[in-house]
Structures are given as structure tokens and as C-alpha cells.
Amino acid sequence: MSWFSNRLAEISALQAYVKPESSVGALKLDANENLAVDKGFLDRITSQALVSIDFREYPIEQLEEIYDKVGIFLSLDKKYIGVGNGSDQIIEALMSTIARGKRATIFVPTFSYFMNRCDLHDVKVKAIPLDKHDNSLSRSDFIQAANASDVVYICSPNNPTGNQFDSNLVSDIIESLKNKLVLLDEAYVEFARYSLASHVRKYNNLVVLRTLSKAFGLAGARVGYMISNEELAETFRSIIQSPYPINSFSIKVASLMLSNGRYILDTVETIKTERDRVYKELAEIEGLNVYKSDANFIFFESFDSYNKIKQQLARKNIQVKMFGDMESYEGCMRVTIGTPEMNNMFLESVRAAFS
Numbered sequence: 001m002s003w004f005s006n007r008l009a010e011i012s013a014l015q016a017y018v019k020p021e022s023s024v025g026a027l028k029l030d031a032n033e034n035l036a037v038d039k040g041f042l043d044r045i046t047s048q049a050l051v052s053i054d055f056r057e058y059p060i061e062q063l064e065e066i067y068d069k070v071g072i073f074l075s076l077d078k079k080y081i082g083v084g085n086g087s088d089q090i091i092e093a094l095m096s097t098i099a100r101g102k103r104a105t106i107f108v109p110t111f112s113y114f115m116n117r118c119d120l121h122d123v124k125v126k127a128i129p130l131d132k133h134d135n136s137l138s139r140s141d142f143i144q145a146a147n148a149s150d151v152v153y154i155c156s157p158n159n160p161t162g163n164q165f166d167s168n169l170v171s172d173i174i175e176s177l178k179n180k181l182v183l184l185d186e187a188y189v190e191f192a193r194y195s196l197a198s199h200v201r202k203y204n205n206l207v208v209l210r211t212l213s214k215a216f217g218l219a220g221a222r223v224g225y226m227i228s229n230e231e232l233a234e235t236f237r238s239i240i241q242s243p244y245p246i247n248s249f250s251i252k253v254a255s256l257m258l259s260n261g262r263y264i265l266d267t268v269e270t271i272k273t274e275r276d277r278v279y280k281e282l283a284e285i286e287g288l289n290v291y292k293s294d295a296n297f298i299f300f301e302s303f304d305s306y307n308k309i310k311q312q313l314a315r316k317n318i319q320v321k322m323f324g325d326m327e328s329y330e331g332c333m334r335v336t337i338g339t340p341e342m343n344n345m346f347l348e349s350v351r352a353a354f355s
Contacts, residue, residue, distance in 0.1 A: 017116045021319060029336040029346060030319040032159070032188070032297050036267050036274075036339050037217030045260070049252035059244055062251040069258040070225050080200055080227050082236040085245050087187055087211040087224030088113055094207065094226075095121045097240050098181065102150035107137050109327050111159045111185060123151065132328045135163045135291060139172065146177050155185040157192045160323065160334045162293030164192045171196065174203050184208045188295035190215035190268050191275070197227045204229045214296060215268050216257050221250040271296050275337045281347050285354060299334045306331030308353040316349045 020031040028035070053062065063083070071078035084090035095117045104118055108127040118125050126145045130137055135158070146152045154173065157164040174182050174196075182205050189195045189210070197208045208227040213219040223246055226236065246254075257264065279298055282290045289301040302309050310322060323332035335346055 011120065014119045015116065017113050020321075023319060025317060027316070027318045027338075027342055027345060029338055029342065030321045030334075031219070032214060032295070032334075032336050033219045034215060034217040034267065034271070034296065035336070035342065036271050037264075041263065042217060045256045046249075046253055049249060049256055053248045053252050055248060057248070059246065059248040059251055062248050062255070063244070063246070065255050066223070066246075066251045066258075069255045073258050073261055074197060074227070076197065076227065079230045080233050081225055082228070082233050082241060083223070083225045083246060084241060085224070086213060086222040087185070087209045087226070089222075089245065090209060090224055090226050091117055091183070091185075093236070093240050094181075094183070095123060099123055099151045103148065104151040104153060105142065105146040105149040106153045107142065107158075109158075109160055109329070110153070110155045114153050114155075114183075114185075129327060130158075130161065135161045137165055137169070139169060143173060143176050146173070146180060150180060152177055152180050152182045153185065154182065155187075156196075157188045157294040159188065159295065160297075160299050160321065160332070161291055162295045162297055162299045162334075163291065164194070164294035167194045167196065171199070174199060174206055178203065178205055180205055182206050187211045188214055190265070191272060191296045192294040200227050200229055204231075207232065212254050212257065216254070216264055217267075218250075218254060218257060221253050222246070223250055223254040268296075271337050274340060274343055278335070278337060278343050278347065282350065285350065287354060288350075297334050297336045299332065301329055302331040302333060304331070305353055306333075309333070309350055312349045312353040313346075316345060318346055318349055320346070 066083055067078040067081055070081050084093065091114060100121045103124045105126045107130050115125060126149060128138065128142050128145055154170060156170060184196060184206060186195055186208055187210065200206050200208060206228065211224040212221065275293055275296065275298065279290060279292060282288055282298065282300060287303065287305050291299050293299065306324065313320060321334040323334065326332050337343060
């Protein structure tokens with residue numbers, strides 16, 4: 001069994017994906033969850049879902065229902081859709097099958113889970129740094145690197161920086177790399193300026209990744225989906241994906257939430273309004289470098305004030321994502337946009353660090 005021991009040692013040496021901390025009693029603004037979704041509304045949805053399913057049966061009918069609901073939500077034929085246990089699990093499935101042992105081009109910083117999966121599945125990564133001034137991407141540098149790769153990953157809006165590149169730039173990258181697999185991660189797209197999901201009908205190399213964990217407030221349900229050309233979607237559903245990737249309860253809750261899309265979109269608008277307010281108030285604090293966001297979070301540099309802000313947040317039991325120094329960014333933090341009351345508590349704590 002020496003091969004097993006050696007392989008286990010290799011895997012154990014890889015960098016693990018760091019999950020958010022335990023949140024008992026804390027104001028949780030570190031995981032980009034939609035805490036503005038009313039808990040009572042969600043309780044009613046989950047109660048309705050619970051009484052409508054039979055846990056003795058496999059989720060065959062529920063899977064058909066979620067495909068129908070996603071298709072209606074997107075105004076797209078369900079033949080272009082594949083579902084999974086969160087978009088993370090779809091990334092895992094694609095990287096472990098289609099992309100295993102290939103080469104990938106990404107920009108940095110970006111979603112660390114994708115880089116983690118590349119390491120696990122022997123995918124060599126070429127990383128192009130974003131321009132720290134405005135988090136922009138060099139088209140020429142990125143396409144040149146991608147031409148020597150097999151897979152391209154674009155997070156749009158990007159996590160953790162929050163920005164969404166110009167749609168013409170992303171479309172140009174997809175057009176220029178027709179012989180590459182382009183994974184376009186739109187986990188936060190409901191908060192953004194545009195989606196390129198409809199491009200799957202034009203480009204056979206494009207896979208768009210979506211989730212109900214963010215805008216729809218269902219992080220605990222673990223429901224995601226991909227949008228791709230019909231052939232890939234069918235292969236994903238019938239061969240790559242496991243037969244029953246999501247449990248009956250999560251599927252039913254997701255279907256009911258998709259049927260209440262108007263409520264969700266209203267909540268999204270509230271978060272976007274709060275995002276702009278929080279950005280403005282943070283930007284007024286001397287000593288911070290705050291980046292504009294197209295997502296439901298804000299990314300900023302705190303430089304030498306990093307530890308002072310960290311201490312103030314800890315005193316108030318407020319959790320945000322603490323990156324520290326990362327790439328060329330200094331003292332980085334990422335805060336989820338919550339309700340106005342939550343956001344005020346966060347802003348007060350940051351201001352206190354400078355008083």
C-alpha cells in the first residue's frame with residue numbers, strides 16, 4: 001500500500017480551503033451570505049417544502065421540478081442546465097473529469113476554492129495579477145497565458161475584489177479562446193450589472209456557474225447549477241454528475257424560492273443600496289483604500305490599521321473575512337453587506353479603530 005501512503009501524503013500537503021469560522025453569537029459578515037432575506041419568510045418556505053416531500057423516495061420528481069424552475073427563472077431551455085450540490089460541487093465534478101491533469105489560466109486574487117481544486121486534480125495554474133489600482137485585467141497578458149492553457153476561470157463579479165469586468169472584455173476573451181474550456185463563475189451575478197448566461201447558445205466552450213447560496217439566501221441548502229451547451233449539459237447530467245446530487249428537501253426549498261423571484265430581487269435591490277452606502281462611508285475614512293463592488297460585499301485595504309480594526313471588530317463580536325496581505329494588496333478585509341442595522345454596527349466599529 002505504499003502508493004496509497006504516498007498519495008495520501010501528497011494530498012495532505014496541499015493547502016486546504018479555509019471555511020468561515022464558527023459564528024455562535026457573532027454578527028456574521030464574513031461569508032457573503034444574504035442575511036437580508038427575512039428569516040420568517042424562509043421559515044414559511046421550508047415548512048411548506050417539508051410537508052410536500054416523502055423522504056422514503058429518491059428525489060426524481062424534485063429534480064425535474066428544479067430544472068423547470070431554473071429554466072423559467074433564466075428564460076432559458078432546461079436542456080442547457082445542470083444542477084449540483086452548490087456550484088462548488090459542480091466545479092469539483094468538472095475539474096476531476098474534464099480538466100484533470102490539464103492547464104488553467106486564472107487572474108489573482110480570485111476564488112481560492114478553484115485554485116484549491118486545481119491543486120487537488122493536478123491542474124497546473126498560470127496566474128495573471130489584476131491591476132491593483134482598479135482591479136482591472138490586462139486582456140493581452142491574460143489571453144497570451146490562456147493560449148498555452150486548456151481551461152480558463154473567470155469569476156464575474158470577482159471574489160474577493162467584488163468587481164465585474166466590462167462585458168465586452170469578457171465576451172472578447174470567450175470569443176478569442178474558442179478551443180479552451182471557459183468557466184465563468186457568476187455566483188454573485190444577481191448583484192451585478194450583467195450576465196453572459198445566454199452566451200452558451202453561441203459558444204460551445206462556455207460554462208456559466210450559478211448558485212442559490214448568495215442572492216437567494218440558501219447557503220445552507222447547497223443548491224447550484226451550471227449553464228452550458230446542450231451536449232455538455234446532457235453529458236454532465238447523465239454521466240459526470242451523480243444520479244441524485246441534491247436531497248429532496250433542498251431541491252423543494254430551492255424550487256419554492258425560485259418561484260418567489262420577485263421577493264428575492266427586491267431584497268437584492270436593498271442590498272445594492274446598502275452596498276453603495278457602506279462603500280461611500282468607508283471611503284470617507286482616511287487610511288482605507290476601498291474598492292467599488294458589483295457583488296454583495298466590499299473589499300478594502302486597511303494597511304497599518306489592520307490589527308486595530310480587527311481588535312475593534314472582535315470586541316463587538318463581528319466577523320468579516322480577514323485576508324491580511326495578499327498579492328500586492330495590504331491589510332485586506334472583505335465585509336458582507338447585511339441589513340442596515342448590521343452594516344451600521346460594522347461601520348461604527350471601523351470608525352472606532354481610528355478614533
